[in-house]
Amino acid sequence: MSSLFEGIIEAFRLIISLDPDLLQIVFLSLRISGTALIIGSILGIPLGTYLGLKPEKKTRLINKVIFTLMGTPPVVVGLIIYLLISRMGPLGVLGLLYTPWAMILAQVSLATPIIAGLTMVGVRAKGSEVVETARSLGAGPGLAAWTVVRESRIAILGAVITGFGRIIAEVGAVMIVGGNIAGKTRVMTTAIVLETRRGNFELAIGLGLILLILAFFVNSFLYNIQRGDSGN
Amino acid sequence: MKGIRKVYDREVLRVDNLALRKGQIYGVIGPSGAGKSTFLRIINLLTSPDSGSILIHGKEVPRNGAERLALQRRMSMVFQKTLLFRDTVWNNVAYGLRARGFDRTEIGRRVRELLEQVGMTDLSLQRADTLSGGEAQRVAIARAVAFEPELLLLDEPTANLDPCNIEMIENMVVKLNSSKSITVVVVTHNIFQAHRIAREVIFINQGNIVEMGETEQIFSAPREELTRAYVEGRMIY
């Protein structure tokens, strides 16, 4: 019990003193997940918008695929990426295994279905009405699509933030494909696993606190946009 | 319009031959489900008919491409369920002008003038999705006419509005027609409204154009028994 208490005190000290090990891990996590989120958004938002504008009948199968991918356990995604990029795999020549790019690849695979799926649901609500209104006012296909994205921006923002919440807190996939190498592929979640096993609770608790704070911000943000629904 | 057929689960619209003349105000009346909205959507090139063709100034409209968009840009539609963009009143009215690449000063001039006309100047920076029904409908019409279309299609523009807003909108429509010589096709299931503002009336029932003629003639001396029943409020449906 006392070790837990001491751990918490020490964790606060690490955070407040901006401990370099801790900072390095936090920034690496944010860099990897941030990059994955940008790529996932570039892929997921157009895909979700496109699907959301199609009649539901025509996209039933792909809907099921996306919803399944949204709920796929991260370790399974990690395993598949591992098989693809390991030395014997089809992408083995790229030498991606145990690099940050492997982790980004895994997180893109986790974030894209969520962003696409939630964007699709948001766009479907009134996307075709928006397209028709835009077209009746003289918009070409490009402007009409852009107008749909703008009109669905709250749902899309929610989709992106939900995607971020999923990948920043995920441990299974990044552990498998990143390898948890100190200073190179060690992120918050994998560091917590390791330090806990070693009995170094300070760092683990410190990182845990930071993850909790991040989760709090992500979720209060989501809560606010879902309640307000008119912000910006 | 020639030989138009539109089929969903069943045939919902059939127009064998119909010509709309420039500068006219047409009132389209008929019971709900008759195909009035479908009729407007086909004219606006939003819905393609399953067969038949639409000719504008004697030329057939191509099925897609830049020429079709150019033709579509000469008309404008206000939908039965109006959708204003989640943006300011000003940006809503400016939308069609921006889509056509008007320059800033011209956009500013036209939007200001229109907001004045519809009595919305004070609300120009308010979010359009916070307006009352009547205000929203006035903005929707201002948005639809900002780029001075040759043809304005209105789908039940005054449904669910109070008498004051109804009168404002009817006056606007008549004025747009007379001052800018915009051709208007207005769908309404309020036959009195058709009587008030239309010069010609088209009566659609179950996807067919039953009768088309001068407003006075349709109301006082309809050729078809069905038309008489409808305008006298005796039609059973």
Ligand SMILES: Nc1ncnc2c1ncn2[C@@H]1O[C@H](COP(=O)(O)OP(=O)(O)O)[C@@H](O)[C@H]1O
């Ligand atoms: N997109 C659609 N899919 C299937 N049926 C439709 C669609 N749009 C309209 N309909 C059907 O076509 C008929 C005519 O509709 P509509 O043109 O909206 O009538 P009105 O505007 O006169 O009330 C209705 O029976 C309606 O259910």
Ligand SMILES: [Mg+2]
């Ligand atoms: Mg209708």
